[in-house]
Amino acid sequence: MSETKSKDPSTENCFQPERWVSEHGDYLFHFALSRLRDPSRAEDMVQETFLAALKSGSSFQGRSSEKSWLTGILKNKIFDYYRKSGREKPFTDLEFYSDEEESHFEREGFHKDGWIQESGPQEWMNAGKSLDNEEFWITIRGCISKLPKNVGAVFTLREMDGVESKEVCRLLNISDSNLWVMLHRARMALRGCVETNWFGRNQEARLPK
Amino acid sequence: MDMFLPSCKEAVRLQSQELDGALGLKDQLRLRFHLLMCTLCRRYVKQIDFLHEKALRDERLNEGSETKLSPEAKSRILGIIKENHKP
Numbered sequence: 001m002s003e004t005k006s007k008d009p010s011t012e013n014c015f016q017p018e019r020w021v022s023e024h025g026d027y028l029f030h031f032a033l034s035r036l037r038d039p040s041r042a043e044d045m046v047q048e049t050f051l052a053a054l055k056s057g058s059s060f061q062g063r064s065s066e067k068s069w070l071t072g073i074l075k076n077k078i079f080d081y082y083r084k085s086g087r088e089k090p091f092t093d094l095e096f097y098s099d100e101e102e103s104h105f106e107r108e109g110f111h112k113d114g115w116i117q118e119s120g121p122q123e124w125m126n127a128g129k130s131l132d133n134e135e136f137w138i139t140i141r142g143c144i145s146k147l148p149k150n151v152g153a154v155f156t157l158r159e160m161d162g163v164e165s166k167e168v169c170r171l172l173n174i175s176d177s178n179l180w181v182m183l184h185r186a187r188m189a190l191r192g193c194v195e196t197n198w199f200g201r202n203q204e205a206r207l208p209k
Numbered sequence: 210m211d212m213f214l215p216s217c218k219e220a221v222r223l224q225s226q227e228l229d230g231a232l233g234l235k236d237q238l239r240l241r242f243h244l245l246m247c248t249l250c251r252r253y254v255k256q257i258d259f260l261h262e263k264a265l266r267d268e269r270l271n272e273g274s275e276t277k278l279s280p281e282a283k284s285r286i287l288g289i290i291k292e293n294h295k296p
Contacts, residue, residue, distance in 0.1 A: 113216030184225035
């Protein structure tokens with residue numbers, strides 16, 4: 001009983017900002033940076049998250065871990081930021097990779113819009129096993145960070161944060177059809193990047209024994 | 210022909226739309242029909258599903274240690290937290 005109490009950050013004698021920053025600072029910063037692509041804004045968000053957590057300390061009741069509680073606060077801050085900047089300028093980016101999309105498919109002939117054999121999807125060996133390899137995560141994070149900024153915002157909201165499509169459209173001020181185009185191109189680009197950089201050659205050598 | 214059988218280019222677009230819950234029954238059938246006959250699209254769809262269901266929802270994706278808060282930023286943030294904490 002006393003143990004659960006001492007873990008509750010809302011109790012006065014457990015206010016440990018040093019521990020907060022050292023335990024969760026890097027995680028929250030990485031979380032914000034991968035979504036906002038702006039180090040100083042990400043830093044500000046981390047700071048605001050801690051301040052908000054401090055104010056609403058009583059709402060943390062140990063139901064979830066401290067980390068996911070803080071992450072929830074940060075997510076809301078990021079959503080607010082998107083909502084605000086989406087009102088000023090919609091997040092639409094339709095230029096992105098349309099050429100790359102074209103390059104995978106036959107342009108004409110009987111097989112028009114079918115895969116060009118040599119640039120079609122390759123077999124991914126041991127995909128499930130990759131999840132246990134830290135290098136796989138570095139690769140996929142790198143691929144996500146290469147998506148253009150607006151597309152990255154759409155993609156991280158929908159695919160990583162699991163926000164419903166309608167809600168993403170509202171937040172970022174884009175239409176349904178623009179959302180679908182952006183998501184499709186982002187998925188296609190990510191698939192290609194992961195294939196090239198992870199499932200490509202020498203994959204066997206990198207898998208854990 | 211298009212009515213019944215989408216091209217590969219269209220099929221992969223349909224799959225993406227299906228993941229966002231925006232595919233009508235007719236297009237769902239067209240997609241399934243195409244996948245029955247197309248090895249490369251089956252492979253593509255499986256890979257996208259893997260990314261969508263497994264990799265992108267995995268908590269490890271957010272555990273990147275490639276980027277860290279600088280020591281300066283940490284002490285700045287710490288200072289501001291303490292400043293704002295009024296017992």
